[in-house]
Amino acid sequence: MKVVKFGGSSLANGPQLEKVINIMQADSARQILVVSAPGKRSAEDIKVTDLLIQYAGDPSSEILQKKIYDRYWEIAEYFGLPVEKFAQIKAQITKLAQTNFVNAADQLAAFKAHGEKLNAMLIALIFNHLGLPAIYADPKALGILVTGTADSAQVSEFTYQNIKRFPFDEEYLIVPGFYGYTADDQIATFARGGSDITGSIMARGLNAELYENFTDVSAIYAANPNIVAHPRAISQMSYKEMRELAYAGFQVFNDEALIPAIQGKITINVKNTNDPSAPGTLIVPDTELTTSHKITGVANSNRFAAIYLHRYLLNKEVGFTLKILQILLKYNISYEHMPSGIDDLTIILDKSQIDSQIIQLAMAEIQQAVKPDILEWYEDYAIIMVVGEGMRNHVGVLTDILNALSTRNIGVKMINQGASRIAVMLGVAQADAANAVAAIYTDFTN
Ligand SMILES: Nc1ncnc2c1ncn2[C@@H]1O[C@H](COP(=O)(O)OP(=O)(O)O)[C@@H](O)[C@H]1O
Numbered sequence: 001m002k003v004v005k006f007g008g009s010s011l012a013n014g015p016q017l018e019k020v021i022n023i024m025q026a027d028s029a030r031q032i033l034v035v036s037a038p039g040k041r042s043a044e045d046i047k048v049t050d051l052l053i054q055y056a057g058d059p060s061s062e063i064l065q066k067k068i069y070d071r072y073w074e075i076a077e078y079f080g081l082p083v084e085k086f087a088q089i090k091a092q093i094t095k096l097a098q099t100n101f102v103n104a105a106d107q108l109a110a111f112k113a114h115g116e117k118l119n120a121m122l123i124a125l126i127f128n129h130l131g132l133p134a135i136y137a138d139p140k141a142l143g144i145l146v147t148g149t150a151d152s153a154q155v156s157e158f159t160y161q162n163i164k165r166f167p168f169d170e171e172y173l174i175v176p177g178f179y180g181y182t183a184d185d186q187i188a189t190f191a192r193g194g195s196d197i198t199g200s201i202m203a204r205g206l207n208a209e210l211y212e213n214f215t216d217v218s219a220i221y222a223a224n225p226n227i228v229a230h231p232r233a234i235s236q237m238s239y240k241e242m243r244e245l246a247y248a249g250f251q252v253f254n255d256e257a258l259i260p261a262i263q264g265k266i267t268i269n270v271k272n273t274n275d276p277s278a279p280g281t282l283i284v285p286d287t288e289l290t291t292s293h294k295i296t297g298v299a300n301s302n303r304f305a306a307i308y309l310h311r312y313l314l315n316k317e318v319g320f321t322l323k324i325l326q327i328l329l330k331y332n333i334s335y336e337h338m339p340s341g342i343d344d345l346t347i348i349l350d351k352s353q354i355d356s357q358i359i360q361l362a363m364a365e366i367q368q369a370v371k372p373d374i375l376e377w378y379e380d381y382a383i384i385m386v387v388g389e390g391m392r393n394h395v396g397v398l399t400d401i402l403n404a405l406s407t408r409n410i411g412v413k414m415i416n417q418g419a420s421r422i423a424v425m426l427g428v429a430q431a432d433a434a435n436a437v438a439a440i441y442t443d444f445t446n
């Protein structure tokens with residue numbers, strides 16, 4: 001049996017859902033359908049998840065209710081679903097505004113999750129209307145249990161036994177992606193783009209033969225196609241390569257979604273809803289790789305910022321880093337990377353988790369506690385990740401990367417190599433990030 005996940009772009013309207021239904025019917029092993037909320041129908045459009053975020057901030061807005069309702073009705077109408085059957089979807093949109101939540105974070109999570117929930121309910125109704133046997137499987141009934149925060153949930157291990165016990169037979173199982181339930185029965189969502197995680201959880205829970213992830217590109221490319229024109233398609237890559245690339249900007253597959261697949265040894269196939277016969281990209285254990293390039297891909301991300309500090313003889317002082325980490329802990333700030341030299345330390349953070357006031361307080365405390373000669377906050381920071389299992393067997397990869405950048409006059413703020421033997425991470429100014437990706441990609445593929 002195959003678990004098949006479709007992203008928001010594949011479910012944006014009726015004609016897209018029609019392609020999805022055809023893809024599901026084309027292979028009898030495709031039984032589990034994990035869905036995102038309807039995505040953008042054009043570049044200027046707004047995702048249903050983003051409409052729901054607005055609605056959470058203004059639940060009395062009839063305009064927002066109507067906008068959300070219209071997105072689902074447009075799909076229902078395309079398939080000729082009777083209004084009476086659609087009534088339950090409409091009722092859920094209105095009911096959200098009347099529900100009392102314990103706090104704002106729980107309320108926002110519940111609103112966001114309804115993008116997927118209502119879409120899965122609607123798709124099950126449409127399948128049945130078309131004479132296809134299908135049931136809606138809510139994460140609560142499946143036993144998808146999560147811990148962590150309301151907007152950044154982590155799956156609990158109990159989930160996998162629960163999924164195995166879920167009773168189903170020959171019918172399609174339509175599962176909403178993106179959320180689970182906490183121990184106190186509240187909805188909590190994964191990070192944005194997290195429907196991929198649900199697909200991976202289902203694939204591990206049911207020990208699927210394959211996890212197919214359908215999106216709007218025919219493969220994962222060696223560079224973001226929005227930066228490099230017609231980049232090389234990656235036919236196959238390892239879990240670890242995908243994780244590094246997804247983390248650093250290849251949003252085509254969520255980085256956290258790799259973990260359940262790795263644990264369950266499930267092969268992932270990223271494919272295109274608009275071109276389903278294309279082979280797509282296979283993501284496999286490194287032992288199963290049959291192709292090898294010097295580099296597999298190069299990604300960039302602007303979601304980082306850095307604290308830089310300099311003090312002579314930093315290397316001699318016992319407990320220096322610990323003091324800084326205790327301050328970060330106090331302010332609930334997690335760090336991503338910490339490259340260091342004898343007198344210097346850079347702490348790279350994910351900007352999305354911090355506001356500027358908190359960082360100022362933390363910086364003031366660091367100044368007080370460790371008295372650095374220089375303490376700076378770099379907002380203008382982009383990370384470039386150059387990834388490839390093939391790097392292990394090639395000498396001079398770093399030289400080639402640095403040459404690619406220096407010949408285009410792109411300055412490097414930081415280099416981190418070694419921790420992961422298949423990736424080199426570089427820090428550059430945000431304005432240089434796209435050029436850096438294009439430069440490295442061009443030099444390595446020529
Ligand atoms: N290296 C890459 N290869 C393919 N697509 C990429 C890459 N980097 C970024 N993308 C972008 O990822 C998009 C697909 O991801 P996403 O928008 O999350 O899809 P979905 O709506 O299916 O969840 C593509 O349209 C493309 O613009």
Ligand SMILES: N[C@@H](CC(=O)OP(=O)(O)O)C(=O)O
Binds near residue numbers: 009036193194195
């Ligand atoms: N709808 C959620 C989860 C998701 O995975 O969406 P998409 O498949 O459109 O990336 C989001 O917008 O974050």
